[in-house]
Amino acid sequence: MPYCTKRCWLAIKKPKKKSHKGENGKLLILAGSPLYHGALELAILAAVRFCDLIYVCTCKENRALIKKLKLLTPNIILLNKKTLPKFFPKMDAFLLGCGWEDNDENCILMENALNTKKPAVIDATALKMLNPDFLHKNCTLTPHAEEFKQLFSLPATAKSAKKMAKKFDCTILLKGPVDYIASKNKFIAVSGGNAGMTKGGTGDVLAGLCAALLAAGNPPHESAAAAAFLNKRAADELFKKMGAYYSSLDLASQLAFTAKKLSK
Structure with missing residues (x-):
């Protein structure tokens, strides 16, 4: 079984010196709910250092939270659902489902995003609502074992x-x-990580990073x-300093430092 090494990170595009704002990625995050507002926040904080602009559309109860986050970084642009469709063509990628409610409105939003055929990460509640017929080559699904079983009615194995x-x-x-990454003609496994990654929100961090x-x-x-x-290397760095007593927020904050270390 092939395992991911540092080369996986080094293969990622680095921003060009002469690039301008937006040229290194515009991401639209459709996520969050009154109950799971933290999932949205963690996804944003993970993504914000790895692409140029982040657009966010969430339920109205979360808009106050996003306004606070906008004070922390200029990269967040808050959209409302009425004007959302006109922004779809401008996006480079979508993140769907972190902390979402399972309802018809969100299902329609997801299907409209997938119909653009643009790159999309499908996570959490979006996986529960997903009709696999909407999938295409630019889709990335991020299920844990139980979500995989529910979606495909198969055991959660590499095979x-x-x-x-x-x-x-x-x-x-x-x-x-061990994470398994499979596509039509490629497969690789990612080892590492530790007991601290069982904390709620580490999956939202991973989804935000992947989407960025x-x-x-x-x-x-x-x-x-x-x-x-x-994600796993950052968790391992935290474990050296804190044991398993770190949070998902710590993980999101650690990503950029570990990325710099791996890029040397």
Whole structure:
């Protein structure tokens, strides 16, 4: 079984010196709910250092939270659902589902985003609502074992991930103690990580990171492999300093430092 190494991260595009704002990725995040507002925040904080501009559309109850986050970084642009469709063509990638409610409105939003055929990360509640017929080669699914079983009615194994990725011509990042990344003609595993990664929100951090790498112009398989590798390496760096007593917020904050270390 091939395992991801530092090369997976080094293969990711780096911003060009003469590039301008927006050229290194515009990401639209459709996520969050009154109950799971933290999922949205963690996805944003993970993504914000890895692409240029982040657009966010969430339920009205979360808009106050986003306004506070906008004070921390100029990269966040808050959209409302009425004007959302006109922004779809301008986006380089989508992140769908972190902390979402399972309802018809969100399902329609997801299907409209997938119909653009642009790169998209499908996570959490979006996986529960997903009709696999909407999948295409630019889709990346990020299920944990139970979500994989519910979606495909198959055991969450490397073999099953390969089979479903080939069937639906998409990329699957199956999360676990060892992450499996499968696409139509590629497969790689990512080892590492530790007990601190069982904290709620680490999956939202991973989804945000993966979506940002997609928005920056990296292919789906390579984005998923690099995101999984960096996420686990960042967790391992935190474990050295804090043991398992770190949070998902710590993980999101650590990503950029670990990325710099890996880039040397």
